[in-house]
Amino acid sequence: MTTLPLAIRPALLLGVPNRITLVRTVIAMAVATYAFRTGELTWLVIGYFSYWFGDSLDGWVARRRNEESLSGAVFDIVCDRACSFLLAAAFMATYSATIGPLAIYLIQFGVLDTMLTFSFLLWPWMLSPNYFYKVDRPIYLWNWSKPAKAMNTAAVVISLVVAGQTGAQWLPYTIAVAALVVKVVSSYRLITIICGRRAAVPEEGH
Incomplete structure (x- = not known):
C-alpha cells in the first residue's frame, strides 16, 4: 500500500488551519471587492484586519494542533498574495x-x-x-x-x-x-x- 507524503495527506489538506486560511481569504477579498464599490476607508480597514487576524490565526492553530504542513504553508503564501493584491488595488482605486x-x-x-x-x-x-x-x-x-x-x-x-x-x-x-x-x-x-x-x-x- 502506497503512503501519501505528509504534505499532501487529505487530513492535513482539509485540516482546520487550511479551512481558516480559506475562510479568512474569502472574507478579506469579499470586503476588498465591496471597498472597490463604496470607496470607503472603513471597509479597507476591515479588509486588512480580517486578512491580518486570519493570517495570524491559521498559523497559530496549525502549531497548536501540530498540523503544520508543506501544502498548508504554500496555500497560506498564495492566499496572502491574493488578499494583499486585491486590498492594495482597492486602496489605489479609492485614493490616488x-x-x-x-x-x-x-x-x-x-x-x-x-x-x-x-x-x-x-x-x-x-x-x-x-x-x-x-x-x-x-x-x-x-x-x-x-x-x-x-x-x-x-x-x-x-x-x-x-x-x-x-x-x-x-x-x-x-x-x-x-x-x-x-x-x-x-x-x-x-x-x-x-x-x-x-x-x-x-x-x-x-
Missing part, C-alpha cells in the same frame, strides 16, 4: 495618492518577497519560512520575524492612513522603499548562499 507607495510595495511583496518566501522549498525538511532561522538567521530576522512581518505589510498600510490624515506623503514612500531595500539585500544574500559564495549563519543550536 497611494498609487506610488503601493506600486513599490507590490513590486517588493509580489515579486521579491514571494521568491524569498518560497525559497524554503529548497530545503525539503523545512515546513515553512518560519523555520528559516535554521538555515540563516539574518535572512529570517529581516523577513519572517514578527517585527519584519509587521514592517512588510502593516507598516506600509498604516503609513498610508497616517499620510492621508496628516499630509506626510513622504512617510509611506520611505517605508515602502525601506522594505524594498530589505528584500533586495535579502535576495542577494540568499543567492550568494545558494551559490556557495557565502556561508549561511544558522541560529546557534540548529
Whole structure:
C-alpha cells in the first residue's frame, strides 16, 4: 500500500488551519471587492484586519494542533498574495495618492518577497519560512520575524492612513522603499548562499 507524503495527506489538506486560511481569504477579498464599490476607508480597514487576524490565526492553530504542513504553508503564501493584491488595488482605486507607495510595495511583496518566501522549498525538511532561522538567521530576522512581518505589510498600510490624515506623503514612500531595500539585500544574500559564495549563519543550536 502506497503512503501519501505528509504534505499532501487529505487530513492535513482539509485540516482546520487550511479551512481558516480559506475562510479568512474569502472574507478579506469579499470586503476588498465591496471597498472597490463604496470607496470607503472603513471597509479597507476591515479588509486588512480580517486578512491580518486570519493570517495570524491559521498559523497559530496549525502549531497548536501540530498540523503544520508543506501544502498548508504554500496555500497560506498564495492566499496572502491574493488578499494583499486585491486590498492594495482597492486602496489605489479609492485614493490616488497611494498609487506610488503601493506600486513599490507590490513590486517588493509580489515579486521579491514571494521568491524569498518560497525559497524554503529548497530545503525539503523545512515546513515553512518560519523555520528559516535554521538555515540563516539574518535572512529570517529581516523577513519572517514578527517585527519584519509587521514592517512588510502593516507598516506600509498604516503609513498610508497616517499620510492621508496628516499630509506626510513622504512617510509611506520611505517605508515602502525601506522594505524594498530589505528584500533586495535579502535576495542577494540568499543567492550568494545558494551559490556557495557565502556561508549561511544558522541560529546557534540548529
